[in-house]
Amino acid sequence: SQQGEEDPQALSIQEGENATMNCSYKTSINNLQWYRQNSGRGLVHLILIRSNEREKHSGRLRVTLDTSKKSSSLLITASRAADTASYFCATDARGAQKLVFGQGTRLTINP
Amino acid sequence: DTGVSQDPRHKITKRGQNVTFRCDPISEHNRLYWYRQTLGQGPEFLTYFQNEAQLEKSRLLSDRFSAERPKGSFSTLEIQRTEQGDSAMYLCASSPSNLADTQYFGPGTRLTVL
Numbered sequence: 001s002q003q004g005e006e007d008p009q010a011l012s013i014q015e016g017e018n019a020t021m022n023c024s025y026k027t028s029i030n031n032l033q034w035y036r037q038n039s040g041r042g043l044v045h046l047i048l049i050r051s052n053e054r055e056k057h058s059g060r061l062r063v064t065l066d067t068s069k070k071s072s073s074l075l076i077t078a079s080r081a082a083d084t085a086s087y088f089c090a091t092d093a094r095g096a097q098k099l100v101f102g103q104g105t106r107l108t109i110n111p
Numbered sequence: 112d113t114g115v116s117q118d119p120r121h122k123i124t125k126r127g128q129n130v131t132f133r134c135d136p137i138s139e140h141n142r143l144y145w146y147r148q149t150l151g152q153g154p155e156f157l158t159y160f161q162n163e164a165q166l167e168k169s170r171l172l173s174d175r176f177s178a179e180r181p182k183g184s185f186s187t188l189e190i191q192r193t194e195q196g197d198s199a200m201y202l203c204a205s206s207p208s209n210l211a212d213t214q215y216f217g218p219g220t221r222l223t224v225l
Contacts, residue, residue: 033213042115042202043154043216088153098144098167099214101153 005102006089012108019076021105023089024069030092032065033099034074037086046074046087079109115217117203123223124193131189132220136205143186144214145178146202147171154202160186193224 007022023032031050035043049056049065049072056063062075076083086106090099116135124130136143141162146154157176158168162183172178175193180186190197200221204214 035216040200040221042218043204045213045215048213090153098156098159098169099146099154100156101146103151103153 006087006105008105009103010106010108012110013079015079015081015109015111017079019079019083019107019109021074021087021107023072023074023102025072025089025091025100025102026070027091029067032063032072033090034061034063034072035088035090035101037088037104039085043088076107079107081109081111083107084109115203115205115215117201117217117220119220120218121221121223123225125225126193126195128193129189129191130193130222131187132201132203132222133185133187134203134217135185136203137215138184140205140207140215141183142206142208143180144204144206145186145188146204148200148202148219149198157188190222193222195224198222198224 005024013019029051031048033048034046036046037043047058047061047063049063051067060077065072086104088101088104090101118133122130144159145157147157148154156169157172158178160180163180175191178188200219202216202219204216206212206214
C-alpha cells in the first residue's frame, strides 16, 4: 500500500507560473524525498528533506515539511515547459528499509 | 555512464513464459532495490539487497518472483510463468549505505505480457 498521497493528482499551468504540489503521509519518517519522472522514464531525485528540517531550497525548487501535520509541499517557481512530468513524494517509514511512494502529481506546463 | 543501468529496456512476452531482468547499480553502492510501477501509480517496493544479502521482500513478491545479487554487484529479477497482471515497469535503484541516502534509479524495464 502507498503511504503518500499527492494533491492535486493533475496540475496544468502556464509557463512562468509557480506550481505547488502537496504530499501527505501516515507514519513517522526519517526523511522525505521528491522525485520527478518524465513519461515512460526512470525517476530522477530532486531533493531530500530530513525530519528535523522544515524547509529546503534547490535552485527553483522549495520544499517544506510539517511533521506535526505529516505533510510536505514542493514549489517549483518560474515553471518551464521542461518541468512537465510526474512528481512523486517518497517517505521512509522509521524502521522500514524501503521508500514508500505516493501516486504522484502530473504536472503540465503550457507554453 | 556511471548511473544505474537496466537491461532490457523493453520486454514483450507471452503469458506463461519466464523473463529475467538485469540491474547494474552504481559501483560503490552496496544497497540495491527493486520496485514495480503500474500505469498512473507510484513505484511499489518489491525487495532490497545489502551487498549480496536479500534483507526484505514485499508480499507483492509472489513465489513466481525471485531476485538475486550473487556477488553483491549486479542483480537479476526473474518472473516465472508470467501473467498479464505482471505487465508493469520494473525499476531498480541503488544507494550508498542507508535509507537516509538518496536512491538513484535506473531507466526501468517495461514488461508487457500478452
